[in-house]
Amino acid sequence: MTHLGQEEIWDVEAATSYDTPGEGMFAPEVLGPTVDRLATLAGGGRALELAIGTGRVAIPLAERGVPVVGIELSAPMVARLREKVDEATLPVHLGDMTTTRADGDFTLVYLVFNTISNLLTQQLQVECFRNAARHLGPGGGFVIELWVPELRRLPPGLPATVGIVEEGYILLDTYDTLRQHVVSHHFRFDASGGREARLGRSPHRYIWPAELDLMAQLAGFELESRDADWVGTPFTADSPSHVSVYRLP
Template identity: 60%
Template sequence: MTSSEVWTRADAERYDAGETETSSAAVLGPTLDFLAALAGDGRALEFAIGTGRVGVPLRERGVPVVGIELSEHMAAVLRRKIDEAGLPVTIGDMATTVVTGGFSLVYLVYNTITNLLTQDEQVECFRNAARHLEPGGRFVIELGVPPLRFLPPGQVAVPFDVSERHLGFDTFDLVEQILVSHHFTADGEDGRYRRSDSRHRYAWPAELDLMARIAGLELERRVEDWDGTPFTQDSPKHISVWRKPVPGRPGGPETTDVMS
């Protein structure tokens, strides 16, 4: 049983309207370029595909895409955009759900691995990615670097957006590595705001690298963004690529057991 919070019907119906900026061609283009290049002539599997913000346009680029999604309501919104034959989606969690066939690319964008609220589940997510990858295939994660440098002693909250129609800030439990994202969003023109929050387990890049090693994957590349900006100690997020070794090739194991 996953610890992830499940998106409701109301959440799903509002989701695309709230992501118009991240769905724009200017923002999404580099993401699609990056993922399509890694997929090559193979198939791509998106964990937590949601309403298809990335998966649908990637499929339109000619990459065969399959999705796993925990929320039936999010998947229903995706289904309005493309039919099952064009982009199959299996309802289930990204740590344990298995779909048929092999993939050259498994990807997980927009901080979504943090929806798994325990380290064990995040490790199983890496194992599940490796389970689906063909030898030489890649697992890609987009994830923010925890902004703990902005926390002075005694402070537990960090704002991440202060704008006319939205106020967002994160609060942190530093012992359990849990952050709660709080949102106050303008709802209509009558001055009312809608409040929402969500729980996440944050993880550092080095911790993800260890999870990858447990799953039999090797770090191939880490950059700051989809444009390939070099990753530094000041980068607010990272795009990390791990590769499943090809048995028998130099630097790779003779066998890779990822099914246990």
């Protein structure tokens, strides 16, 4: 799948099935702490969300009084967002998060839910940091939510891990450790208990925390904090993900 463009992956079908109101990543216990932390980090200024998607985070953040602008590559995802809020309420620039420029300066740029890993080369990921820096004034912050690569869970000699097994859903990740690529295979089974499943796949380039910090340095950022989640749980060697805050001097 790594040869596909992101606009091919985040198509109308993906946009239509993306929102799960009240459940999964839309659950209040997931979304609430995310919005709380971002509102605090914005510090009364403007916030820019890279890969804004259907507005999962941006809409409730704007409702908290934070002026939010978005950048999004997928026109179908923006169309879904527009069913919820208009352009005046939440402006969105259609384009790539490595190069697209939004007008004005911001106190906060953020990139949530592992989305930087959708960029499939190290160079593109570095350019994402540089684009974030272009939008920030002195002291501005860049927040990234990202999973920690799970290579310790890889069986010896096998290229795959089973990430989630629950009723109606299985997540299987296959790894190319030479290129730091992983393809997530999402198997969803219908509620009737039938034999057939629907498969969705998404390619990623995984990033170690130390590598992410070096990308930040190349763009002029310094690491301010790293927690295991949005509520500030300490990050440890066993944490499956992290929320990292970088800041310009």
